[in-house]
Amino acid sequence: MLPPELATQLRLAFDDDRDAETFLLRLERYGPDLVESLQMVYGDRAAGLLDGLIEVMLHAFHNRPPDLRRLDEARLLRPDWLQTPDMVGYVAYTDRFAGTLQGVRGRLDYLKGLGVRYLHLMPLLKPREGENDGGYAVQDYRAVRPDLGSMDDLSALARDLHAEGMSLVLDLVLNHVAREHEWAQKARAGDPRYRAYFHVYPDRTQPDAYEATLPEVFPEFAPGNFTWDEALGGWVWTTFNTYQWDLNWANPEVFQEFVDIILYLANRGVDVFRLDAIAFLWKRLGTDCQNQPEVHWLTRALRAATRIVAPAVAFKAEAIVAPAQLIHYLGTRAHHGKVSDMAYxxxxxxxxxxxxxxxxxxxxxxxxxxxxxxxxxxxxxxxxxxxxxxxxxxxxxxxxxxxxxxxxxxxxxxxxxxxxxxxxxxxxxxxxxxxxxxxxxxxxxxxxxxxxxxxxxxxxxxxxxxxxxxxxxxxxxxxxxxxxxxxxxxxxxxxxxxxxxQNVPEHAADNRWVHRPxxxxxxxxxxxxxxxxxxxxxxxxxxxxxxxxxxTPHLHASVESRAVYSPDPRVLLLRRDHPLGSFVGVYNFSHEDVSFPTEVLREHLGDQAEDRLGGGRLTFARATLRLEPYRAMWLVQPA
CATH class of the missing domain: 3.20.20.80 (Glycosidases)
Incomplete structure (x- = not known):
């Protein structure tokens, strides 16, 4: 429960009793997650940070548009909105898909015809000019890349998407900003407050100590993890490129800045934030500085703060890490189900x-x-x-x-x-x-x-x-x-x-553009x-x-897919146990016909099954089932 004095104080910030009740109920629900997470990361500094965060959240709550407030209520009533079988995503670069944000609005019929309900537009917030790591070197989180449109265009696209039952997904780069970002420029100008937003060292002593256990992400064109900056008079941490400065998340002010940014973009209509480079946020000497425990506390705190203001918003973790580490980005033990809503x-x-x-x-x-x-x-x-x-x-x-x-x-x-x-x-x-x-x-x-x-x-x-x-x-x-x-x-x-x-100067050095047509x-x-x-x-x-x-309701994401034994190594079997019955995906990964023993399928499905891809009903009376090269089957128990 909230302290009575805090609830009384917060009510004074509202003209409408219903708004006050909504905010306080959400604060009561998600506030403990927020407070605990902040305390685990920032210790005694958490109390002072919380005061600033509540001010930021109140401001964003008051400015949340009515249509998005309605979406908040709808998704609170349907918390599995990201898990339903009709949820299919489409990922594109705005300019390469339709030129501009206005152009994307004109192509929604194409996406709807395909069955898309979730549109991820690759980095479109204003990047630095020239090389920018495909847009991941952000100069301004509150502006759109000028050639793509404006923030008003982004909001208009979000409204159109929502009207068609689709969601807008945007990249949020958390680990670093462009060297040209306002924070970095102020740090270079000598402002100690903003210098503390980054990891800056006067000589190579600490960088060399870190480098002993740090991998190189782009060894060919961005070797090392630190860059000397003459204006700073120091070595700044640059994991990905010399022009991308890693942020110091041990500084509570960085956390508050990002809560403000997330809520600003949420109020522009963003439904899902792809948390870019999330694994790299916390630096610890003697480690590879990835997947540190503080990363999960920080993500949990960001999610809790966002839920208080905009519960329609979800987080997707871009954690391209080992399987043993990946599950932590969805939450284990104390974090179970409280970190990100989705992970790759x-x-x-x-x-x-x-x-x-x-x-x-x-x-x-x-x-x-x-x-x-x-x-x-x-x-x-x-x-x-x-x-x-x-x-x-x-x-x-x-x-x-x-x-x-x-x-x-x-x-x-x-x-x-x-x-x-x-x-x-x-x-x-x-x-x-x-x-x-x-x-x-x-x-x-x-x-x-x-x-x-x-x-x-x-x-x-x-x-x-x-x-x-x-x-x-x-x-x-x-x-x-x-x-x-x-x-x-x-x-x-x-x-x-x-x-x-290869003919585009800013792309030529990065052959990943070969698959970005x-x-x-x-x-x-x-x-x-x-x-x-x-x-x-x-x-x-x-x-x-x-x-x-x-x-096929069996494909609801709350149900787990399990790889089960297949007597033929060419064939993958994936089983899902849904209340309506079992689902078995059968996939032949070879260029050959496979005679697959039906007794294996009978163990999972009984004597017969419906094929949701091929149509019709199968009986397993014969000893084998023919699987043509690269055949896929979705088998479910008959109703």
Whole structure:
């Protein structure tokens, strides 16, 4: 309960008794999480910080638009709004998708026709000019990149999306700001308050001590983790690039600044914040400065503060970390279900491509079985590809249980998808080669990595069909896994690598732009008319998958997908136990016909099942079931 004197004091800040009651009830619900989290991070400084936070939250609450207040109430009544089977995401760069925010408003019918209910527009807050890490070097969190539009345009887009039953997702870079950000400029001008917003050291003593255990994120073009700045007269922490300055989250003022920013953007209509580089927030000597306990307390505190003002808003953790660490971003033990509402299942993406290359799902099964169950009020974000490179996040332990050598398998995958392994079908580029560790990440669109580019170049019609079958299989897995499947722009049309990035000076040094092509609207129109073209086949399949998914309650994200034993290593079995009955996803990751023993399916489903993808009812009277190359099935127990 709130102290009576605080409740009385806060009521004076309201003209409307109903508003006062709403704010106080939420403060009573989420305030303990906020206070405990702040105390765990800031100790005695938490009390002073709380006073400032309440002022920030009151200001944002009073300024929350009526339509968003209504959305708050609707989502409080439907807390699983991110978990329902009809929730499908689409990820795009604004300029490459439709030019501007106004242009995106004109393309909502396309998204609605595909079945999208969640639109993630890649970094669009005002970045520094020139190199800006694809928009992740933010200069101003309260302004839109000028060529894309304005904050008013963003609010108008959010309103249009909400009217169509869609949500707006935006990136929020928490770990760092651009060197040109107002805070950094004030620090460089000698303001001690803002100097304390960053990690600044007068000489190399402390940086060298940290470097002893710090990895390099971009060893090729941004080696080291510290940069000398003449104006500062010191070494500033720069994990990602020299122009991206890491923030000092041990300073309570940084926390308050971000609560203010989040609530400002929430009041502009943002529904979900993708918390970029969340794993890097807290620095601790003698560690790799990732996944520190304070990160989870800080995220929990940010979430609690946001829920008090804007409970319609959700957090998505961009934590591309080892599986054992990933679950903590959704919450374990004291944090259970109180950290982020959603996290990227990056291991799922890695295992998709691993199984496609090896035609063996044993490692896939072992990796999934090692995952701890997530809180039932949270959800995974699953994807075949994203804007980033593919890093082969395969643990040596998982590999060993699958009978593999982890290092050798990671090397095989890099060879396979960079196109140098004999017999490969993939066309990808090596990104971020680390000469010390041998680590090679991969860039490339899903279609080019799945073999479509090579097949089209050689005029191999069978190869074209096979590549489309691979893409269909991969998307069937992510849409049948539960959670929020995230479709990366152009994958619905099987867009190929765009090598034109090399001709754009600000992109040429970063080959990840090869899989960030311009949207081909002519091809999109053709795909809806010509269902026999590669684009048409892919688009029609995704529409079918999305419709089947929306009609399958077993895919609600509160239910966990479990990898179960398959007697044939080419076939992955994923089981979900829903109150309506069991769901089993059956996925053949090979280019061969598989005669699969039906007794295995009978153990999970009984004597018969409905196939939500192929249609009709199956009986398991015969000893085997034929699975064509790259076949996907969603089997449920009949009603």
């Amino acid at each position: 299942h990056n291991s799922l993406m890695v295992q998709l491509w691993s199984s496609l290359a090896s035609r063996d799902t044993t490692l896939f099964r072992e990796a999934l079985q090692a995952f701890s169950p997530k809180p039932t009020n949270t959800t995974w974000g699953m994807y075949v590809r994203c804007h980033d490179d593919i890093g082969w996040a395969i643990s040596d332990e998982d590999a060993a249980r699958a009978g593999l050598n982890g290092e050798a398998h990671r090397r095989f995958l890099s060879d396979f998808y960079s196109g140098v392994f004999p017999g490969t079908f993939a066309r990808g580029l090596v990104f971020g080669f680390n000469a010390q560790t041998g680590d090679r990440r991969i860039s490339g669109t899903a279609a080019s990595l799945a073999g479509l580019e090579m097949a089209l170049e050689t005029g191999d019609e069978v190869g074209v069909s096979t590549a489309i079958a691979r893409l269909r299989l991969l998307h069937a897995v992510i849409l049948g896994f539960g959670g929020v499947p995230l479709l990366y722009m152009g994958d619905e049309l099987a867009l190929l690598n765009d090598y034109g990035f 311009q949207m081909d609207w002519a091809l999109a129109a053709q795909a809806r008319e010509d269902v026999n073209s590669p684009a048409g086949r892919m688009y029609a399949w995704l529409q079918k998958l999305i419709q089947a998914r929306a009609a």
